[in-house]
Amino acid sequence: MWTLSSGIRPFCNRPHDIKLAAEICFGHRPEIVDGTPNVYNQLMTQCWHSDPLKRPTASQLYELLGSWVTAICDEPTQSELSDQFDIAEEKKFSDLEKNNFNQNIHSNAFYTSRLLYFPELIDSNIDK
Numbered sequence: 001m002w003t004l005s006s007g008i009r010p011f012c013n014r015p016h017d018i019k020l021a022a023e024i025c026f027g028h029r030p031e032i033v034d035g036t037p038n039v040y041n042q043l044m045t046q047c048w049h050s051d052p053l054k055r056p057t058a059s060q061l062y063e064l065l066g067s068w069v070t071a072i073c074d075e076p077t078q079s080e081l082s083d084q085f086d087i088a089e090e091k092k093f094s095d096l097e098k099n100n101f102n103q104n105i106h107s108n109a110f111y112t113s114r115l116l117y118f119p120e121l122i123d124s125n126i127d128k
Contacts, residue, residue, distance in 0.1 A: 011109065
C-alpha cells in the first residue's frame with residue numbers, strides 16, 4: 001500500500017538486514033506520504049499493526065476496497081472519497097515529475113520473496 005501511495009519502494013536506500021527487521025518488529029514503518037487520503041492512511045496503518053489479529057482480514061479488505069472502487073469509478077457523482085483519491089493522484093504524479101525520483105536501491109535491499117532467518121529476533125521479547 002505504501003508503494004502505491006508513494007511511488008517508490010519502502011526502505012530502498014538501506015540494507016534489508018537484521019537491523020531493519022528488528023526496527024520493523026519494534027514498530028518502524030515508512031513515513032506516510034503527504035497527500036495520501038486519510039481513509040487510505042487509516043487502512044494502511046491497520047495493516048501494519050504488530051498484532052495480526054488487529055489487522056483486517058482478506059475478506060474485510062476485499063469488501064472495503066471493492067466499495068472504494070465502486071465509489072470512485074462507478075458512482076455518477078463525485079464523492080468526498082473520490083475527491084481525496086483524485087487529489088492524491090495529482091499530487092503524487094506532480095511530485096514524481098518535480099523530484100525526478102530515480103530510486104537508488106541499496107545493493108542489499110531485496111524485493112523478491114526469500115526466507116528471512118533472524119534467530120536473534122526469535123529470542124527477543126518484541127511485545128514488551
